[in-house]
Amino acid sequence: DQQVKQNSPSLSVQEGRISILNCDYTNSMFDYFLWYKKYPAEGPTFLISISSIKDKNEDGRFTVFLNKSAKHLSLHIVPSQPGDSAVYFCAATLGNMEYGNKLVFGAGTILRVKS
Amino acid sequence: GAVVSQHPSRVICKSGTSVKIECRSLDFQATTMFWYRQFPKKSLMLMATSNEGSKATYEQGVEKDKFLINHASLTLSTLTVTSAHPEDSSFYICSARLPWDKTNYGYTFGSGTRLTVV
Numbered sequence: 001d002q003q004v005k006q007n008s009p010s011l012s013v014q015e016g017r018i019s020i021l022n023c024d025y026t027n028s029m030f031d032y033f034l035w036y037k038k039y040p041a042e043g044p045t046f047l048i049s050i051s052s053i054k055d056k057n058e059d060g061r062f063t064v065f066l067n068k069s070a071k072h073l074s075l076h077i078v079p080s081q082p083g084d085s086a087v088y089f090c091a092a093t094l095g096n097m098e099y100g101n102k103l104v105f106g107a108g109t110i111l112r113v114k115s
Numbered sequence: 116g117a118v119v120s121q122h123p124s125r126v127i128c129k130s131g132t133s134v135k136i137e138c139r140s141l142d143f144q145a146t147t148m149f150w151y152r153q154f155p156k157k158s159l160m161l162m163a164t165s166n167e168g169s170k171a172t173y174e175q176g177v178e179k180d181k182f183l184i185n186h187a188s189l190t191l192s193t194l195t196v197t198s199a200h201p202e203d204s205s206f207y208i209c210s211a212r213l214p215w216d217k218t219n220y221g222y223t224f225g226s227g228t229r230l231t232v233v
Binding site: 002004009034036041042043044045046089102103104105106107108 | 119121124125149151156157158159160161164206208210221222223224225226227229
């Protein structure tokens with residue numbers, strides 16, 4: 001059962017425009033969500049996160065929106081830059097000691113920013 | 116800060132041999148580390164959670180006798196793929212929780228190990 005889904009395997013955007021990456025989840029108990037960026041043959045690097053008690057978190061060019069009722073979150077990158085081209089993973093977890101703070105990852109979306 | 120060093124970055128081994136992958140936290144003590152496996156164009160799949168000084172907790176479907184995890188110190192966790200077969204070829208990534216992160220959700224990742232079994 002895939003609890004975190006990224007239904008778009010890839011996205012292509014023109015430099016300077018907005019990139020919107022989407023993520024859906026099924027477990028309503030998740031209370032924290034994270035976005036990671038990953039280059040080939042490297043480990044993921046943290047981008048931005050959001051708690052379930054918020055609906056928006058912004059950090060520079062990156063904004064994450066959370067719609068709890070729809071179990072949906074999105075990452076907005078604006079303006080997009082060629083260096084943003086990478087695989088973006090959405091991850092979720094819940095703050096439960098029994099759960100062990102494990103991250104559940106989506107399948108990732110390949111973002112290509114064209115110059 | 117918060118660097119996790121994973122070694123080796125790439126390894127090729129013969130079928131039937133064992134391979135050890137190391138994950139070290141360089142500037143902090145990692146009581147909890149996670150081991151992931153990534154198949155091509157697939158998500159990162161959690162294999163196991165390793166806690167310093169105790170047995171690792173494996174996810175359903177992961178063979179604990181095949182993927183041996185040792186977390187003997189606060190700065191080192193190892194994953195040994197025993198009797199490797201071509202289907203074990205994959206990208207393995209370790210991750211450590213950041214003990215000072217106030218959200219309790221801070222993680223840092225190693226750079227990964229590309230294992231190829233021939």
